[in-house]
Structure formats: structure tokens, C-alpha cells
Amino acid sequence: MNLFEFCYGLIHWLVDLVNNLWYWLGDVLPWAFGGFFTAIGDFAASHGTMVTATILLEGIIVVAVALVNVLNFIWLDRKLSGRIFDFYGPYYVGYRIGGWLQNLADGMKLFTKEIITPAKADKLGFLLAPVIFVGSSVAILATIPLSPNFGIAVNDSGAGVPAGVLFAFAMFSIAPFSILIAGWSSNNKYTLLGGMRSAAQMMSYEIPLLLCVASVFLLSGSFSFVGVVNAQHDVWFAIPLFLGFIVFIVCLIAEVEITPFDIPEAEAELVEGWTTEYCGMRFGLFMMTSYLRGYAGGALATALFLGGWQGPAVIPDEIWFLIKAYCVFFVIEWMRWSVPRIRIDQILHLGWKRLMPLAVLNLLIAAAMKSMGWF
Amino acid sequence: MAEMWINMGPQHPMTHGLWNLKVKVDGETIMDAVPEVGYLHRGIEKICEDRTYTQIIPITDRLCYGSSFTWSHLYCMTVEDLMGLEVPERAEYIRVVGIEMQRIASHLMWLAAFAADLGMMAGFIYTMRDREVFIDLFQAMSGSRITYNFPRIGGVAHDLPANFERDALRACDYTEMRLREYEDIFDDSKIFRLRTEGVGLLKKEDALNLGVTGPPLRGSGVRYDIRKDTPYSVYPELDFEAKTHLGCDVFARYRVRMEEMWESCKIIRQALKKMPKGKWRVVAPRVAPEGTGVARVEDPRGEGMMYVIGNGTDKPYRLKIRSPIFVTVSAAPVMLIGYKLADVVSVMGSLDMCIGETDR
Amino acid sequence: MERAPSRIDQDPADRVLRALAEGFPKSVSNGAKVRDGFIRARVDRGDLYEACTMLRDRQGFEHTSMISAVEYDNRFEVVYHLYSYQARLLLELITTTPKDDPSVDSVALVWGGANWHEREAFDLMGIVFKNHPKLERILLPKDTMYHPLRKDFKG
Numbered sequence: 001m002n003l004f005e006f007c008y009g010l011i012h013w014l015v016d017l018v019n020n021l022w023y024w025l026g027d028v029l030p031w032a033f034g035g036f037f038t039a040i041g042d043f044a045a046s047h048g049t050m051v052t053a054t055i056l057l058e059g060i061i062v063v064a065v066a067l068v069n070v071l072n073f074i075w076l077d078r079k080l081s082g083r084i085f086d087f088y089g090p091y092y093v094g095y096r097i098g099g100w101l102q103n104l105a106d107g108m109k110l111f112t113k114e115i116i117t118p119a120k121a122d123k124l125g126f127l128l129a130p131v132i133f134v135g136s137s138v139a140i141l142a143t144i145p146l147s148p149n150f151g152i153a154v155n156d157s158g159a160g161v162p163a164g165v166l167f168a169f170a171m172f173s174i175a176p177f178s179i180l181i182a183g184w185s186s187n188n189k190y191t192l193l194g195g196m197r198s199a200a201q202m203m204s205y206e207i208p209l210l211l212c213v214a215s216v217f218l219l220s221g222s223f224s225f226v227g228v229v230n231a232q233h234d235v236w237f238a239i240p241l242f243l244g245f246i247v248f249i250v251c252l253i254a255e256v257e258i259t260p261f262d263i264p265e266a267e268a269e270l271v272e273g274w275t276t277e278y279c280g281m282r283f284g285l286f287m288m289t290s291y292l293r294g295y296a297g298g299a300l301a302t303a304l305f306l307g308g309w310q311g312p313a314v315i316p317d318e319i320w321f322l323i324k325a326y327c328v329f330f331v332i333e334w335m336r337w338s339v340p341r342i343r344i345d346q347i348l349h350l351g352w353k354r355l356m357p358l359a360v361l362n363l364l365i366a367a368a369m370k371s372m373g374w375f
Numbered sequence: 376m377a378e379m380w381i382n383m384g385p386q387h388p389m390t391h392g393l394w395n396l397k398v399k400v401d402g403e404t405i406m407d408a409v410p411e412v413g414y415l416h417r418g419i420e421k422i423c424e425d426r427t428y429t430q431i432i433p434i435t436d437r438l439c440y441g442s443s444f445t446w447s448h449l450y451c452m453t454v455e456d457l458m459g460l461e462v463p464e465r466a467e468y469i470r471v472v473g474i475e476m477q478r479i480a481s482h483l484m485w486l487a488a489f490a491a492d493l494g495m496m497a498g499f500i501y502t503m504r505d506r507e508v509f510i511d512l513f514q515a516m517s518g519s520r521i522t523y524n525f526p527r528i529g530g531v532a533h534d535l536p537a538n539f540e541r542d543a544l545r546a547c548d549y550t551e552m553r554l555r556e557y558e559d560i561f562d563d564s565k566i567f568r569l570r571t572e573g574v575g576l577l578k579k580e581d582a583l584n585l586g587v588t589g590p591p592l593r594g595s596g597v598r599y600d601i602r603k604d605t606p607y608s609v610y611p612e613l614d615f616e617a618k619t620h621l622g623c624d625v626f627a628r629y630r631v632r633m634e635e636m637w638e639s640c641k642i643i644r645q646a647l648k649k650m651p652k653g654k655w656r657v658v659a660p661r662v663a664p665e666g667t668g669v670a671r672v673e674d675p676r677g678e679g680m681m682y683v684i685g686n687g688t689d690k691p692y693r694l695k696i697r698s699p700i701f702v703t704v705s706a707a708p709v710m711l712i713g714y715k716l717a718d719v720v721s722v723m724g725s726l727d728m729c730i731g732e733t734d735r
Numbered sequence: 736m737e738r739a740p741s742r743i744d745q746d747p748a749d750r751v752l753r754a755l756a757e758g759f760p761k762s763v764s765n766g767a768k769v770r771d772g773f774i775r776a777r778v779d780r781g782d783l784y785e786a787c788t789m790l791r792d793r794q795g796f797e798h799t800s801m802i803s804a805v806e807y808d809n810r811f812e813v814v815y816h817l818y819s820y821q822a823r824l825l826l827e828l829i830t831t832t833p834k835d836d837p838s839v840d841s842v843a844l845v846w847g848g849a850n851w852h853e854r855e856a857f858d859l860m861g862i863v864f865k866n867h868p869k870l871e872r873i874l875l876p877k878d879t880m881y882h883p884l885r886k887d888f889k890g
Contacts (some may be wrong), residue, residue: 340495705848
């Protein structure tokens with residue numbers, strides 16, 4: 001039973017429950033009042049409304065599950081970094097479950113901080129930039145299904161969004177705009193520099209990223225998650241497209257701004273880069289979104305290259321997906337705490353002069369394989 | 376983008392200590408740089424004119440709190456030169472052991488800050504942990520972790536504790552093992568090399584003219600180490616080398632400091648073996664004769680020097696302190712102009728700044 | 736044809752003292768060797784710049800170790816500690832200025848390393864260095880009115 005059927009059933013039950021009230025009111029009240037309430041009941045019970053409500057509910061459930069995973073990621077990152085540094089990670093908050101509640105505690109702390117807007121900052125840009133950034137990143141989460149049965153679907157076949165992967169990457173690419181707006185509107189030389197560096201880095205790594213994704217599209221013949229994963233039933237795309245996989249992972253790290261590519265928020269030079277002037281939970285949202293994009297990137301890498309939710313039927317599909325996503329994340333985090341930062345002009349050099357030719361080569365390999373009929 | 380002046384500091388997570396660096400950038404390239412110091416000026420030279428000679432020793436500890444043994448030792452050497460005192464040999468050996476342990480601890484702290492600036496948090500944590508080994512030894516020797524107040528005019532405050540030799544040799548073995556690991560982590564890391572090679576070039580003529588001393592000078596190819604060329608204390612009897620590197624860049628200075636740590640381990644072993652038994656202190660006269668005293672030492676950061684003028688009382692008439700970083704920072708613009716803004720971190724990190732001694 | 740090197744000039748300390756005494760016979764006085772590798776001399780402030788230039792160019796003193804300013808009852812003294820890497824020789828050169836006109840020629844153009852030392856001497860003791868490229872206060876705030884290291888400054 002897939003998510004659509006589950007949510008539709010839930011909405012149907014809820015609507016039936018509430019419609020009792022409307023229909024009773026429609027019977028009891030005379031003249032137009034009664035007709036009014038009956039019309040509401042009919043509207044609520046109509047197929048279109050219920051499907052819309054179902055899609056909204058599905059979205060909430062998928063995003064909620066993904067956000068819990070993001071919290072998990074953050075906790076895992078801190079524990080892992082603690083172990084690499086030879087100390088414990090979060091330990092006391094949530095003592096019996098290994099310090100998992102530390103994230104909630106930090107979130108609560110951020111809520112209680114005073115929110116200061118710089119006097120000369122551009123108010124609209126300053127307030128809007130986090131909204132765009134967080135909103136577009138959460139929208140990515142909504143499109144990633146964890147299995148054929150657990151994702152946003154538009155009808156009860158569980159078909160999913162037809163151009164899911166395309167939409168996910170489109171949302172991924174909105175971020176540089178919001179970073180530029182945030183950096184510029186804070187009225188601060190440091191944030192301006194940080195924002196420009198960040199935007200330059202992200203935009204120059206979008207292209208190899210999307211070229212690798214294009215090679216996957218070529219081999220799978222479809223734009224949706226279900227189609228891409230089903231095309232990997234023989235062999236995961238990471239094996240023929242090994243070069244693409246590596247390039248994808250490197251571009252992902254640059255997009256999400258993780259060391260070695262985290263010069264825009266390099267503490268040593270620019271304090272916090274483009275997020276310097278944000279206080280309290282706004283800053284917390286930026287930080288969380290950074291991990292969120294990391295999770296989203298890991299999930300996308302899993303779906304595109306590592307066979308998504310395919311695996312022995314011992315463990316349910318959703319858990320396979322998550323296991324693979326966590327493995328990708330583990331490798332990224334391991335590298336994060338082991339290497340220094342690269343300078344911005346070296347980052348751009350790497351992106352344009354080294355990764356882009358490799359991505360194009362990867363595309364040619366994919367085209368060759370497709371034309372030989374192997375996929 | 377137009378040229379603009381950026382103020383890096385004085386409140387900044389990177390700047391080890393409180394100073395200000397104004398850079399004029401055109402996009403990412405640095406056109407001009409003006410360092411500004413003086414935020415930590417405590418008037419130590421004026422204070423010292425109102426303290427007796429022994430009361431000044433804790434004050435000199437706090438000149439550079441990262442390498443405090445060197446400064447109090449330097450001060451004691453200067454006053455012993457003024458008074459014409461002869462220090463017993465055991466005291467000299469104890470001082471040398473302390474100085475070399477301090478050198479390793481100071482270089483490890485430099486490596487920690489350098490790695491943290493470059494983004495490698497793991498390097499920061501590991502080196503600070505390894506520095507604790509020496510801080511524990513200092514605590515056994517003198518009673519405190521960072522500012523020891525241990526050398527005295529005429530020797531050292533008290534003898535070494537029991538088992539110090541065993542612990543110090545163990546510390547040296549452990550440090551050499553860890554130094555091999557650090558060389559693997561840092562030298563073989565392509566990203567570290569990308570950040571440090573070819574950055575912050577300081578040519579030999581500039582280094583000599585601008586008064587730069589210490590690892591930046593030795594990283595530019597000049598084989599000059601005060602411990603070898605104008606030796607003091609018992610250094611003539613110890614066998615070690617002054618290490619140089621011809622690179623003139625940040626990587627060269629990093630290599631010089633790593634090799635200095637190896638040499639320091641060697642020196643500590645020799646000094647512990649050769650240490651004679653005997654007195655560790657002679658009583659110094661309370662009142663100093665009229666005259667002047669000069670002493671120069673090889674601080675972990677360069678050439679430290681003190682000049683004291685006595686006037687027949689128990690307080691100095693004038694105490695002048697020469698700090699190596701004071702001069703090296705004034706040479707910083709030469710190393711910064713023409714490079715990118717992100718290189719400021721590498722270059723200033725390679726100079727190993729300690730503002731306590733700059734501002735006094 | 737140059738003179739054959741005489742035995743008198745073998746010892747770098749003696750060579751430097753002779754060069755100073757011969758180059759500036761009226762200004763240099765009290766040239767003495769304090770101990771091995773350390774010599775000391777006094778020079779008038781009028782000839783300081785030429786003496787320093789001669790020391791850097793012909794006697795091989797590439798390095799300025801320290802420039803200190805000392806105040807006595809009736810005069811100021813500026814003490815230069817210069818070091819020669821080749822000869823391993825430390826030279827202490829003392830200049831005197833009268834109390835009401837504490838000014839000396841700047842050697843910041845001879846040795847770049849002397850720049851900040853002179854700024855500090857100006858800042859803390861009030862000695863003016865003529866022809867200094869940028870004589871500003873360095874350790875104290877730029878608008879301070881006094882010179883704290885002077886003996887009449889009681890804080």
C-alpha cells in the first residue's frame with residue numbers, strides 16, 4: 001500500500017467525519033443556510049478536493065520524515081567528528097540515547113536569542129533571503145521518494161512526479177540567488193565578499209553536476225525517480241558511470257559548502273561569511289539548511305547512482321535507501337574533518353578546468369553505452 | 376569591483392592576539408597592507424622601572440605567554456650579564472631543557488593555530504593534545520602550566536623533580552612518533568601544499584634588510600641561528616643543526632619549524648644525559664652595579680633581545696625588550712602584496728604571531 | 736692595486752672599530768671591545784646617517800637588532816644594536832641628543848627593520864627621527880598627548 005492510498009484513506013475518513021456535521025447542519029437549517037452547508041459538504045467530499053488535501057498531507061509526511069533524518073545527520077556528524085578528534089560527540093543531553101537530543105537543545109537555545117537586524121541593511125532582501133534559501137531546500141526534500149510506495153504521488157497508482165529529478169535539481173540551483181541577496185543586503189563588506197565567493201563557487205559547480213545528471217537521464221530514459229531507479233535493476237549506475245559518480249560527489253560537496261570547499265563560510269577570514277549578520281533562529285535555519293542540502297544531495301546521489309531503494313527484500317525499501325544515503329554522507333563527513341580548505345580561485349580552477357572536462361567525458365561514455373544498446 | 380580597504384581585526388577569530396590588518400583589495404587581490412598593533416600595550420617597560428629585579432621575572436613571563444620560559448630566561452641572562460654572575464652548570468642545563476621543551480610546545484601551538492586557520496580542525500585538536508604532554512612536564516617542573524616564573528637571577532628556582540628525566544625522555548619519544556604522523560598528514564596533503572606553496576614569498580635580501588629573524592629568515596635560505604652562531608648558555612657543548620629551507624614561502628617556514636622540533640628533541644636528550652649534579656642556583660646580589668647588560672636568545676619566533684641599564688639600586692633604570700614578532704609583522708606587507716585575500720591567513724599564520732610580545 | 740690585508744684587520748671587531756675611527760674621527764669616540772663578538776662605540780648625531788650607511792655597505796652590518804631610547808637627567812641617548820651575520824659581531828652604537836631637542840636622523844631608509852623600532856622610540860619616549868617615512872605612534876592611540884617612558888611621566 002503506497003503513501004497515496006494511505007493518505008487518501010486518511011483524508012477520506014476525516015472528510016466523512018467532518019461531513020457528518022455539515023450534512024446534519026444542512027438538514028437542520030432551513031432555506032439557503034442549509035443549502036450552503038450541504039454545498040460545503042459536497043465540495044469537501046469531491047474527488048478533486050480530497051486529492052489536493054492528500055497531496056498536501058503527503059508532502060507534510062515526506063518532509064517531516066526527511067527533516068527527522070536531517071536531525072539525525074547533524075547528530076551523526078557531530079558524533080563522527082568527535083570520534084575523529086578523539087573525543088566524544090554530544091554526550092549529556094539525551095544521555096541514554098547517545099546525546100541525540102543535543103540538536104533540539106541547540107535549536108531551543110537559538111530560539112531564545114535576540115534577533116537584530118542591522119540598521120542599514122536592506123530590509124526586504126535581508127528578510128527574504130533565508131525564506132528563499134530554506135524554502136527551496138525543503139522543496140527538494142519533498143520530491144525525493146524513499147521507495148516506490150513512499151513519495152508524493154498524484155494518483156493512486158503511486159506514480160510520483162513525472163519530472164521529479166529535474167524539479168529537485170532546479171530547486172537545488174535556486175540557492176545561489178538567495179545567498180547573493182543575503183550577502184549583499186547585510187550591508188557588510190565581509191558578507192558581500194562571502195556571498196560573492198559562495199555564488200561563484202556554487203554556479204561554477206552546477207554545470208558539472210548537471211552534466212553528470214544528464215548522463216544518468218540518458219541511460220535511464222526517464223526524468224522521474226521511479227524511472228531512474230528502475231533502470232538500475234541490473235547494475236547500479238555508479239559502475240558504468242564511475243567517473244560521473246566521483247564528479248557528482250565532488251560537485252555535491254562544493255554545492256553544499258563542506259570542507260574542503262567551505263571558503264565562503266571560512267571562519268578564519270570572514271567570520272561566518274554571508275551569514276554573519278543573521279541572529280538566532282535565522283542563523284540556525286541556515287545551518288540546518290546546509291545539512292539539509294547535504295542530506296538531499298546524498299539522497300539524490302543514492303537515487304541516481306547507487307540504485308536507490310533496490311536491495312535484498314530482507315529490509316524494507318525505505319531503509320535501504322536511507323542506509324545508502326547515510327553511507328554517502330559518512331564518506332563526505334570523513335573527508336570533511338581530514339583536509340584543509342582550498343582557496344577560492346583554486347576552487348574555481350578545479351571546477352572549470354578539471355571537473356567540467358571530466359563531466360563531458362562522462363556524458364560521452366554514457367552516450368556511447370546507450371548507442372551500443374546496453375541500457 | 377572597486378578597490379576597498381578591509382579591516383581584518385581587531386575582533387576576529389583568526390588573528391591570534393589582538394591586532395589589526397588593513398588590506399586594500401581589488402576584487403580578491405591584495406594591493407596594500409598596513410598592520411596596526413598596540414591594542415595589547417601594557418607598558419611593561421615602564422612597569423619594570425618600578426620593580427626589583429626579581430619581581431620582574433613573572434612580568435617577563437607574560438610577554439609572550441605562548442613561549443614564556445624563553446623570555447624569563449632571557450631576562451635572567453641579561454641581568455646576569457649586568458651583574459657579572461656566573462651561573463652553575465646544572466642550572467644552565469636545566470634552563471636548556473626548559474627552553475627546548477618550550478620551543479616544542481610553542482611550535483605545536485603554532486601548528487594547531489595554523490591548521491585551524493587552514494580549515495583542518497583535526498590538526499588543531501591533535502597538536503593541542505600533544506602539547507599537553509609538555510605542559511604536564513612544565514607543571515611538574517615549575518608548578519604552573521603556562522607562565523612558570525621558574526628561572527631566577529643566578530640559576531633556577533628549584534631542582535628538577537624526581538623522575539623528570541624518565542618522563543621527559545618518554546615525552547621526546549612520543550613527540551617524535553607524532554611528528555612523523557604530522558608530516559604524513561600535512562606534507563602529503565595536496566590541498567595543504569596548494570595553500571602554502573608559492574604563497575607569501577620573502578626573498579633573502581628583503582628578509583635581511585627588514586630585520587626578520589627566526590623561522591621566516593631560515594625559511595628564506597639564511598642559515599642563521601643564534602644558538603649556533605653566537606651561542607649562549609651551554610649550547611656550545613650540544614650537538615644539533617640549524618635547519619634552513621630554500622623555499623622562501625609559507626611551506627618553507629612550516630618545514631623549518633617541523634625540523635626544529637626534531638632538533639629540539641635531540642637537544643633535550645643530550646642535555647638530560649649531560650646534566651651534572653650540583654647547585655642549581657647562586658644567590659644574586661640585591662643591588663645591581665652601574666652599567667649595562669645585553670643578551671640575545673633564539674626565541675621560537677626569532678631573535679629576542681633585552682638591554683638593561685642598572686644604576687646602583689635594586690630596580691633597573693631602563694629595560695628595553697626586543698620582540699621578534701614586532702619586526703616580522705612590519706615586514707608582513709612585503710609578503711602579502713600581490714596575493715589573494717585568502718592567503719592572508721596562510722601568511723600571517725606562518726609568521727606565528729604572538730601579540731603579547733609585540734605590544735609589551 | 737689594493738693593499739695586502741694586514742694582520743691588524745683580521746679580527747672583524749678591530750676592523751670595524753678602525754673603520755669607524757678612521758671614517759669619522761671627530762664624531763666617534765669610546766670605541767671598545769666589551770667581549771668576544773661585542774663592541775661598543777659612541778657617535779655624534781650629526782654623522783649617524785653616514786656612519787650607518789658605511790656600516791651597512793662596507794662593514795656588512797645587515798641587521799638592526801634593536802633601537803632603544805634612554806633618558807638621563809641632561810640628555811637623551813639612542814642606543815643602536817647592529818648585528819653582522821658574516822662577522823658574527825654585535826655593535827652597540829650610542830648617540831646623544833640634548834634634552835630640549837631630542838631628534839636624530841632616521842636610519843629607516845638604511846635598514847627597513849629599523850622602521851618600527853624608531854616609531855616605538857618616538858611613541859614612548861618622544862624622540863623625533865628626521866626623514867622617517869611615516870613617523871606615527873605605533874603602540875599608543877594616535878591622539879595621545881604624552882610620552883609615557885619619560886621619567887617625568889608618573890601616570
